[in-house]
Amino acid sequence: MARESAGESVLRRHMRVLESFDAWHPFLTLSEIAEASGLAVSTAHRLVAALEGEGLLERLPDRTYRLGVRLWEFASRTPGAVGLREIARPWLGAVHERVREHAQVGVLSGRDVLYIDRVSTRDAVVNATLVGGRIPLHASSSGLVLLAHADATLVDDVIAHGLRTYTERTIRSGPELRAHLRKVRDEGFAVTDGHIHPESRGIAVAVTGPGGSVYAAIGVVVPNDGVSPHPYVELLRRAAVGITHDLAVAYRPDVDERTHGIRSLVRGSRRSIEYLESLDADPHDAPLPGCSRHDDRPADAAVVTSPRGAASPGPCR
Amino acid sequence: MARESAGESVLRRHMRVLESFDAWHPFLTLSEIAEASGLAVSTAHRLVAALEGEGLLERLPDRTYRLGVRLWEFASRTPGAVGLREIARPWLGAVHERVREHAQVGVLSGRDVLYIDRVSTRDAVVNATLVGGRIPLHASSSGLVLLAHADATLVDDVIAHGLRTYTERTIRSGPELRAHLRKVRDEGFAVTDGHIHPESRGIAVAVTGPGGSVYAAIGVVVPNDGVSPHPYVELLRRAAVGITHDLAVAYRPDVDERTHGIRSLVRGSRRSIEYLESLDADPHDAPLPGCSRHDDRPADAAVVTSPRGAASPGPCR
Incomplete structure (x- = not known):
C-alpha cells in the first residue's frame, strides 16, 4: 500500500527508507523496505540505490539491506x-x-x-x-x-x-x-x-x-x-x-577556536590528543590523519575517500 | 567558491552539507557550511533548513548548527x-x-x-x-x-x-x-x-x-x-x-526470525530483553515501547513522533 504523496520532498522519502529499519528489523529486503516505508517498489528501488551509493545503506550477499556505517560515521560527530x-x-x-x-x-x-x-x-x-x-x-x-x-x-x-x-x-x-x-x-x-x-x-x-x-x-x-x-x-x-x-x-569558548568541542568527541591518550591538535594547528603543513590524499595534489587540497571509493569533498579541510 | 554542478543529485548535496562537520568542526555557521561544502549560500540555506526539519541538523541558540541526534538514532541501528x-x-x-x-x-x-x-x-x-x-x-x-x-x-x-x-x-x-x-x-x-x-x-x-x-x-x-x-x-x-x-x-538464522539480529543491537538485562521480545511477538497486542500512539487510532496503526514533532511513519510496526 503505497503512501507516497506527490508533494513530498526527496529528503522525506530518503528518510522513510531509513526509518524502515529498527532494532527488530535491522535487515530488510527491497520489498520489505517498500512495504515498511509505504513507497512503491519502483520508487523504493531508486531511493535504495542512491542511498547505497552514499554508503547510507549496505547490501549484503543475501540481497538484504542494512543501515550503513556511513550513518554511524556522521553520528560519531554529533x-x-x-x-x-x-x-x-x-x-x-x-x-x-x-x-x-x-x-x-x-x-x-x-x-x-x-x-x-x-x-x-x-x-x-x-x-x-x-x-x-x-x-x-x-x-x-x-x-x-x-x-x-x-x-x-x-x-x-x-x-x-x-x-x-x-x-x-x-x-x-x-x-x-x-x-x-x-x-x-x-x-x-x-x-x-x-x-x-x-x-x-x-x-x-x-x-x-x-x-x-x-x-x-x-x-x-x-x-x-x-x-x-x-x-x-x-x-x-x-x-x-x-x-x-x-x-x-x-x-569552553576560551580554548583555541580550532579545537572548540573536539575534546567531547575524541577519547584517547593525552599524547594522542596533543598530536592530533598539533596536526590541525597548521593544516597546510600536515593534513588531518584519516584523509586520503592524492600524492600529486597541492598540500591544501585534501580529499577523503567516500564509502564507494570516489574522491569527494569530505571532512578533511 | 561554489563547486555545485547542475547534474548533482539532491542526496549528494545533502551529504555535502553533512560532510562539512567533523571532529574539529562540530559547530558551523551557515556561511561556514556553504564554504566547506562548496555550495552557494542560498543553496546551503535551503538544504540546511530541510535537514534541520528532519532533525539531521540542529540549530543552537548562537545560530551555529551541529549534526543532529537523529543521525545518531539511525546509527544505533547499524x-x-x-x-x-x-x-x-x-x-x-x-x-x-x-x-x-x-x-x-x-x-x-x-x-x-x-x-x-x-x-x-x-x-x-x-x-x-x-x-x-x-x-x-x-x-x-x-x-x-x-x-x-x-x-x-x-x-x-x-x-x-x-x-x-x-x-x-x-x-x-x-x-x-x-x-x-x-x-x-x-x-x-x-x-x-x-x-x-x-x-x-x-x-x-x-x-x-x-x-x-x-x-x-x-x-x-x-x-x-x-x-x-x-x-x-x-x-x-x-x-x-x-x-x-x-x-x-x-x-544466527535458527532463532526466531523476528529477533534476527536484535541481540547485537540491544544491551540490557535478560528480563528487559525477554520483555521487549514478548512485546514484538504480537505487535497487534502490544506496540513496541517508544512508539507514541494516537489514543484514537486502531491498535495496529502505531506511529512514532519525528524529531520535529510531526507524526510520521516510523520504526514502529
Whole structure:
C-alpha cells in the first residue's frame, strides 16, 4: 500500500527508507523496505540505490539491506549524542556502580525521550528503554524531567497527541500530567512508580548544559519497592553536576577556536590528543590523519575517500 | 567558491552539507557550511533548513548548527557499526586490560579503515586514530589486514590514488604494498612499525564474520620498541575468535526470525530483553515501547513522533 504523496520532498522519502529499519528489523529486503516505508517498489528501488551509493545503506550477499556505517560515521560527530555520551559515560558508570540496576541518559527528541546511553546489570529489573530507542515523554521519569523544563507549547502538544497507557499507573490525562510536571519543577526530580512496567520504577533529574538550559536527563530504573527515592536522587544530582562541569570544559569558548568541542568527541591518550591538535594547528603543513590524499595534489587540497571509493569533498579541510 | 554542478543529485548535496562537520568542526555557521561544502549560500540555506526539519541538523541558540541526534538514532541501528561495536566491546576490553595502551576495531570503508571503537589508557603512546575517524588502508596495520583480504581491484585502486606518506617508514610504492599484503596473508597478521608516527607500532588481525568473510580488523597500538609481536598477535587472535563466535550467535538464522539480529543491537538485562521480545511477538497486542500512539487510532496503526514533532511513519510496526 503505497503512501507516497506527490508533494513530498526527496529528503522525506530518503528518510522513510531509513526509518524502515529498527532494532527488530535491522535487515530488510527491497520489498520489505517498500512495504515498511509505504513507497512503491519502483520508487523504493531508486531511493535504495542512491542511498547505497552514499554508503547510507549496505547490501549484503543475501540481497538484504542494512543501515550503513556511513550513518554511524556522521553520528560519531554529533555533540548532542556521542559528545554527551562520551562525557556522561564515567558519571553514568559511577551511578550504576552504586545502584547495580539500570542507569541511563536521555535527550528530548520530538515528543519522546531518546536514550543516548545506558549501563545495565544482566539480572536487573525490566526496563523498556533501548539505547537509540524512544519512550513518550509523559511515560518516563526522564521524559517528565525534560518536559517539565521544555516550552509550554510542547506540553500542550504532548497532551493533544494522546497519552499512551502502559499500566494502570501511567499518567493518562492532561491535568494529571500538568500536576506531575509542577511537582517535578518544585522538587527537582521525577519518580514514576510502575508507569511502564509494574515491577519497575524510574527516577530522574535534569542535566544542565553549557548554556544554562536543560540539556539531558539522567536517571535510574530500579525495582518498584516503594523505598525513599532520595538516596537515588542525591546520587543522580551529583552525577548531573559532574556532567554539567565536564560539558562546560569540553565546550569552553576560551580554548583555541580550532579545537572548540573536539575534546567531547575524541577519547584517547593525552599524547594522542596533543598530536592530533598539533596536526590541525597548521593544516597546510600536515593534513588531518584519516584523509586520503592524492600524492600529486597541492598540500591544501585534501580529499577523503567516500564509502564507494570516489574522491569527494569530505571532512578533511 | 561554489563547486555545485547542475547534474548533482539532491542526496549528494545533502551529504555535502553533512560532510562539512567533523571532529574539529562540530559547530558551523551557515556561511561556514556553504564554504566547506562548496555550495552557494542560498543553496546551503535551503538544504540546511530541510535537514534541520528532519532533525539531521540542529540549530543552537548562537545560530551555529551541529549534526543532529537523529543521525545518531539511525546509527544505533547499524549492525556493521553499533552491532559490531557492542559485540566486540568486551573482547576489546579484555585485550586492552592486558596491553594497557590502545586496542581498537575498524572496518573497511572506501580506501580507508573506519574505526568503530577504541579503548585507550590516558598515558598511552601516540595514536592517530579517532573513533569515527579514518586512516588510509596502506598506512595502518588494521588497513593492511582488511586490504589483504579485499578484492584485488581495491589494491589497484588504492595504489592508483596515491599512498600518502606519514613517516619515512610508511609504505610508499605499489610493489612494497603488494609484498606487505602477501606477508599479511601468509602470516595472518599485520605489523606497522612507525608507519604513522615514529614512536608507535600497530599490530592487527582479521575478524571473520558470520558469512565466513573478513568483517573487521582488531588491533593494538603500542610503543615501537622492536619486541616480538607474537604475544600481541596471540591475544588479538583469541579476541577475534571470540568476536566471530558472538557475531554468529547474534545473527544466527535458527532463532526466531523476528529477533534476527536484535541481540547485537540491544544491551540490557535478560528480563528487559525477554520483555521487549514478548512485546514484538504480537505487535497487534502490544506496540513496541517508544512508539507514541494516537489514543484514537486502531491498535495496529502505531506511529512514532519525528524529531520535529510531526507524526510520521516510523520504526514502529
